[in-house]
Amino acid sequence: MDLAYFAFEGARFMMAPARLAADLTRHGIQSPANPMAYSPYARSIAAGCEMFERATRRYGKPAFGLSGTTVEGMRVPVTERVVWERPFCRVISFDRGFLRPPSEPQPKLLIVAPMSGHYATLLRGTVEAMLPNHHVLVTDWSDARMVPLMAGRFDLDSYIDYLQAIFRDLGPDLHVMAVCQPAVPVIAAVAVMEAEGSPSVPVSMTLMGGPIDTRRSPTAVNCLAQERGQAWFETNTISYVPPLYPGAWRRVYPGFLQLSGFMAMNLDRHVDAHSDMFGHLVRGDGDSAERHRDFYDEYLAVMDLTAEFYLQTVETVFVNHDLPKGTMRHRGRPVDLGAIRRCAVLAVEGENDDISGVGQTLAALDLTPNLAPERKAYHLQPDVGHYGVFNGSRYRAVIAPRISAFVRAMQVFVAEDVPHLRRVV
Incomplete structure (x- = not known):
């Protein structure tokens, strides 16, 4: 498990070109200059591209934004x-x-x-x-x-x-x-x-x-913590921070592992939410889509411990x-x-x-x-x-x-x- 962080970063790096292509495709299809921009077919492609880009993105630290x-x-x-x-x-x-x-x-x-x-x-x-x-x-x-x-x-x-x-x-x-x-x-x-x-x-x-x-x-x-014990968590959840970050080689419990646990606890609810998000985008329901973005921009932004x-x-x-x-x-x-x-x-x-x-x-x-x-x-x-x-x-x-x-x-x-x-x- 010590090198799991390296595998995660490697996969994220390999997905970067596909993520960029999806983002460019979405912007191209939604361009006002595109005569097909408001057709159901174009909205479906744009929605799929946005869902893919969001699913493969690393979310940065949000702002409080309380003015x-x-x-x-x-x-x-x-x-x-x-x-x-x-x-x-x-x-x-x-x-x-x-x-x-x-x-x-x-x-x-x-x-x-x-x-x-x-x-x-x-x-x-x-x-x-x-x-x-x-x-x-x-x-x-x-x-x-x-x-x-x-x-x-x-x-x-x-x-x-x-x-x-x-x-x-x-x-x-x-x-x-x-x-x-x-x-x-x-x-x-x-x-x-x-x-x-x-x-x-x-x-x-x-x-x-x-x-x-x-x-x-x-x-x-x-119950999971009680059954597994500290030794299990140390063996299966602890990894080193890759050299890409200021905290390189620090032993951490990665945020992406914690997030996977959060998601798994209510997997059906998250699957339904993302399915609904796709439908909102296809129908052009901007308010509902924005509420989804606001929630998941926060929820998917995680930090290492x-x-x-x-x-x-x-x-x-x-x-x-x-x-x-x-x-x-x-x-x-x-x-x-x-x-x-x-x-x-x-x-x-x-x-x-x-x-x-x-x-x-x-x-x-x-x-x-x-x-x-x-x-x-x-x-x-x-x-x-x-x-x-x-x-x-x-x-x-x-x-x-x-x-x-x-x-x-x-x-x-x-x-x-x-x-x-x-x-x-």
Whole structure:
């Protein structure tokens, strides 16, 4: 498996002439100068060429593209600014340009994006829904194939180190939202900081569809990891980055393998979507075709993960269940969730989640016995799957307002826990 990446790049290279020919054919057939351009026959050929080109393309990192939001009925511009950066991550702040200060407090909310194959832009809808009521920041994790070897290793311990550094630099009035995979490192980072008595512990953390305890309602993903074990994943999924990229010879879990797993889980749905896309193109249904393009331009854009991070996560979270068992360690020191006494916790789950089953995120409330009940909350959203926990109509209408209400409610504890911030409340 070590050279699978080379085979993938070789196949992509060999397909390049055919992809170029398909693209040129499509543009030629659709040219206004072509008298047959609007015939059903021409549209069918053009649709086939576009489907082929899209199926063989490597998709680049998308942009967030959030240019504005509405705050208290006033439309304001939004600009992106990098406020923290290291080789494997940067934090983007979405700055809103107010003409007048809002009348309600705007808590600082850090959204920790998953490092699980997709870019942080997958959370575009998550960010957009929180912008009207929060100063939103998001972790933008780096594609491992673009990070030179000289930047060093990046494993689960490094991930937790990064989170602690971000929490310290962004201030003690910070609220954190962890979407899926980062639920474990976020709660671990908070526990380590609480044990140290750090003044920079976040005010609250919202854990959304995260694998805190995968022994509860195990899904197909959880069972596969449990059955195969870490050694199988190391043998069958880890490869070297080819010399074409800055991260040449880094051992990674390639994004194209993760994408194949994503696609395989709902293969029929993806086949139907692409069949529908072909029909939209032939019929000239531009709006439906554009919605398909927007979704799959995001969904098919994937990034590589460092091998050490991927394998350590598989072993710690899915095979050994170290966090709920109380045996997880960070840099040799125990991660004690019992140390969490200040950072409030909201657990959010989806009723139909097929990635993190119901109860896996709720476990965070049971594993923090020394946190006061008034600092704990739980929300189970009916009729949504994993993606619907952090995106879509129910997220916008129900879940996002629930999170905002929780964040505002927890603000009352800022002065109590961090006396020098009394002036903020």
